Amino acid sequence: MNARRLRVHGQVQGVGFRPFVWRLASEHSLAGWVRNDGSGVEISVSGEESAMDSFFERLTLESPALSRIDRIESDEDFPAPEMQGFSVLPSGNSPIATHIPPDVSVCEECLHELFDHHSRRYLHPFINCTHCGPRYTLTDRLPYDRKHTSMAKFAMCEQCAAEYEDPSDRRFHAQPTCCPECGPKLSFLDDEGREVQGDAVRIALEWIGQGKILAVKGVGGFHLVCDAKNLEAISRLRAAKSREEKPFAVMFANCASISKYAEMSASEKSLLESRERPVVLLRKKNELPGVADDVAEIGAMLPYAPLHYLLFHEAAGRPSGTSWLDSPQELVLVATSANSGGEPIAISNEEAMAMGIAEGFLLHDRDILVRADDSVMRVSGKSPGFLRRGRGYVPVPVKLPASAPAILALGGFYKNTVCITRGDEAFVSQHVGDLDNASCCAMLEETVFRMIDFLGVTPEFVASDLHPDFHGTRFAREFASSRGIPHLGVQHHHAHVAAVMAEHGLTSPAIGLALDGTGLGNDGGLWGGELLLVGPEGFSRAGHFRELSLPGGDRASREPWRMAASALHALGREDLVSERYGTSGKALFGMIDKGLNSPQTSSAGRLFDAAAGLLGVCEKMGYEGQAAMRLQMLATLHGEIPALESGFSIENGVLDFLPLLFVLAMEKDAMRGAALFHSTLIAALSEWVLAERKKTGIHDVVFSGGCFLNTVLSSGLRRRLMDSGMKVFEASKLPPNDGGISLGQCYVVMQKGVGSCV
Numbered sequence: 185m186n187a188r189r190l191r192v193h194g195q196v197q198g199v200g201f202r203p204f205v206w207r208l209a210s211e212h213s214l215a216g217w218v219r220n221d222g223s224g225v226e227i228s229v230s231g232e233e234s235a236m237d238s239f240f241e242r243l244t245l246e247s248p249a250l251s252r253i254d255r256i257e258s259d260e261d262f263p264a265p266e267m268q269g270f271s272v273l274p275s276g277n278s279p280i281a282t283h284i285p286p287d288v289s290v291c292e293e294c295l296h297e298l299f300d301h302h303s304r305r306y307l308h309p310f311i312n313c314t315h316c317g318p319r320y321t322l323t324d325r326l327p328y329d330r331k332h333t334s335m336a337k338f339a340m341c342e343q344c345a346a347e348y349e350d351p352s353d354r355r356f357h358a359q360p361t362c363c364p365e366c367g368p369k370l371s372f373l374d375d376e377g378r379e380v381q382g383d384a385v386r387i388a389l390e391w392i393g394q395g396k397i398l399a400v401k402g403v404g405g406f407h408l409v410c411d412a413k414n415l416e417a418i419s420r421l422r423a424a425k426s427r428e429e430k431p432f433a434v435m436f437a438n439c440a441s442i443s444k445y446a447e448m449s450a451s452e453k454s455l456l457e458s459r460e461r462p463v464v465l466l467r468k469k470n471e472l473p474g475v476a477d478d479v480a481e482i483g484a485m486l487p488y489a490p491l492h493y494l495l496f497h498e499a500a501g502r503p504s505g506t507s508w509l510d511s512p513q514e515l516v517l518v519a520t521s522a523n524s525g526g527e528p529i530a531i532s533n534e535e536a537m538a539m540g541i542a543e544g545f546l547l548h549d550r551d552i553l554v555r556a557d558d559s560v561m562r563v564s565g566k567s568p569g570f571l572r573r574g575r576g577y578v579p580v581p582v583k584l585p586a587s588a589p590a591i592l593a594l595g596g597f598y599k600n601t602v603c604i605t606r607g608d609e610a611f612v613s614q615h616v617g618d619l620d621n622a623s624c625c626a627m628l629e630e631t632v633f634r635m636i637d638f639l640g641v642t643p644e645f646v647a648s649d650l651h652p653d654f655h656g657t658r659f660a661r662e663f664a665s666s667r668g669i670p671h672l673g674v675q676h677h678h679a680h681v682a683a684v685m686a687e688h689g690l691t692s693p694a695i696g697l698a699l700d701g702t703g704l705g706n707d708g709g710l711w712g713g714e715l716l717l718v719g720p721e722g723f724s725r726a727g728h729f730r731e732l733s734l735p736g737g738d739r740a741s742r743e744p745w746r747m748a749a750s751a752l753h754a755l756g757r758e759d760l761v762s763e764r765y766g767t768s769g770k771a772l773f774g775m776i777d778k779g780l781n782s783p784q785t786s787s788a789g790r791l792f793d794a795a796a797g798l799l800g801v802c803e804k805m806g807y808e809g810q811a812a813m814r815l816q817m818l819a820t821l822h823g824e825i826p827a828l829e830s831g832f833s834i835e836n837g838v839l840d841f842l843p844l845l846f847v848l849a850m851e852k853d854a855m856r857g858a859a860l861f862h863s864t865l866i867a868a869l870s871e872w873v874l875a876e877r878k879k880t881g882i883h884d885v886v887f888s889g890g891c892f893l894n895t896v897l898s899s900g901l902r903r904r905l906m907d908s909g910m911k912v913f914e915a916s917k918l919p920p921n922d923g924g925i926s927l928g929q930c931y932v933v934m935q936k937g938v939g940s941c942v
């Protein structure tokens with residue numbers, strides 16, 4: 185007889201790992217036990233040598249769908265336990281060092297039960313099993329046990345308890361398991377908070393049909409929902425949300441229903457159908473008026489909570505079985521995060537009601553404990569990338585190339601996330617939001633303490649942006665001083681580049697190309713079009729875009745005509761301003777000349793704005809990035825065009841696009857202009873990077889910064905640099921925009937070590 189004790193590390197709790205071990209051990213007639221503990225799953229087995237070998241092999245090969253094994257520790261000289269059979273023991277009590285899985289969509293088997301008249305969970309909105317359902321957003325702390333989730337208050341009925349205790353059942357130790365008998369209940373409330381009697385799903389669908397706006401309780405928060413084919417409802421939703429132009433995400437019953445409205449490649453389809461269920465940006469075919477006007481893409485997603493499926497099922501006339509899900513369905517829903525004015529997504533029934541936007545509420549009494557917006561992704565080439573990372577992906581860690589003491593990083597200002605390291609793993613939080621309002625600042629703090637708690641770490645270093653006034657920086661300062669630990673400010677674009685280096689485990693120096701909005705530079709300037717040399721010791725600024733004035737500061741970031749006027753001023757063509765923008769521009773030029781609220785910036789984002797303003801495609805923006813998105817759309821419509829070789833110059837590392845901007849100012853065809861802008865940008869950036877390679881001999885280049893969300897730019901530049909023998913590294917596990925900064929901040933501290941912290 186052989187005996188062994190194993191410790192399995194990774195994502196092995198809450199994913200059906202113990203029943204899997206139990207089944208495997210039973211099949212091989214092995215004796216022993218399995219249990220959850222603070223570091224993962226512990227297994228003790230004994231039996232015939234050949235049976236043991238096969239058991240170990242299948243343990244890694246056949247592990248459950250949602251699990252991820254990082255490492256197995258094995259202790260071979262273990263005395264054989266004197267026990268018969270194999271059992272699942274209660275959780276151990278060692279310190280917390282394990283993972284909690286992200287939330288995933290309802291699985292196929294559960295869907296079949298959901299629409300099966302004979303199932304006791306027929307139409308049960310909270311159906312789930314060990315292979316599916318909410319996890320992270322309903323868990324309070326580790327280890328992942330029902331008593332630490334928001335299901336704790338629902339006592340299981342006899343039948344559910346029997347399934348929960350039966351290792352051969354799909355719901356063995358499925359923590360959120362329940363049934364209509366014992367689980368949470370749906371309700372429907374009107375805008376005065378009065379319960380409307382009847383079937384909540386049926387009423388919700390009736391109200392949607394009448395053009396009403398509903399708040400629907402989802403997985404990581406509420407959605408505001410309305411009929412995507414009702415322009416009047418959409419307009420009311422826009423007015424209520426103060427969101428005049430920014431596209432809304434749309435939920436379709438299935439991919440067959442999407443085909444009418446958008447194009448879909450095989451990789452886009454599989455991303456849409458993946459259990460993470462992100463919003464995927466697709467190329468539009470037909471309009472849903474008011475949903476995503478004036479942009480080339482539409483954000484589509486499929487149902488992921490059973491409740492979403494029930495709405496589509498009701499609309500389809502309650503067919504039995506799941507075959508209706510193969511054919512196109514009429515119902516299309518706007519489903520946008522329930523928040524107002526950039527505040528965090530609402531998670532409690534009270535928050536949803538207090539917003540004063542929805543006219544009806546589809547609610548239930550299972551609490552959401554963690555806010556997590558839908559993730560937003562796009563497929564570029566064949567690889568998916570993030571625009572926003574949230575539900576479905578948090579809290580999956582990024583593996584670092586080495587272990588480090590625990591570091592807490594507070595991220596940037598816009599699209600804030602925070603990051604905490606534990607050993608060689610970096611846990612980046614879900615999207616928190618822009619820190620320009622008190623509620624998002626509060627969510628930042630809530631997120632920090634929750635993560636510290638559930639990871640069971642004590643940060644030894646704190647990192648933040650260099651900017652002294654960001655809420656994250658202030659928080660970092662106070663956190664560090666109250667605990668007597670070091671605090672390091674990390675330059676914004678250094679962090680951008682380091683984030684991508686962390687993802688790829690790069691430890692030797694690389695050329696970093698940061699094309700971004702603005703961030704505070706080491707010299708106090710506003711950087712944003714940067715060529716950096718980044719290594720473990722830190723970074724140096726090898727080059728930057730020629731600076732332009734930002735007349736009006738923040739206003740210039742929202743009003744591209746100001747950047748256009750600034751470019752014309754730099755070109756000595758102030759005369760063109762009055763005929764184009766209905767103002768003489770005198771006041772504006774006065775500001776620039778006197779240096780009043782007109783900082784200089786090397787921002788690449790503002791260069792896009794200037795180009796858009798000069799081509800007349802966007803004078804004022806309804807939402808961030810709109811000008812660049814329009815330019816990209818026009819360039820795509822036009823098709824590729826040769827670069828304007830005389831459109832730029834490079835001198836002492838300074839890349840100057842003024843000649844190109846002048847040509848754009850004279851260009852009458854906006855589509856042609858947009859195409860010329862992109863091709864010239866690509867040619868210039870490539871020359872810039874290759875000159876740096878010549879100087880340094882470095883062949884690794886890192887793309888980072890929000891401008892790389894522009895796929896015409898990223899794919900064109902990638903191709904060109906790869907053809908020239910460069911190795912290109914891009915963001916894939918996190919967005920290239922400010923959502924990734926916190927990871928970069930951690931990586932900088934980790935690489936520089938203790939001595940650098942001030």
Ligand code: ZN
Nearest residue numbers: 291294313316
């Ligand atoms: Zn399931």
Ligand code: ZN
Nearest residue numbers: 341344363366
């Ligand atoms: Zn039950």
Ligand code: FE
Nearest residue numbers: 700701703922
């Ligand atoms: Fe940035």
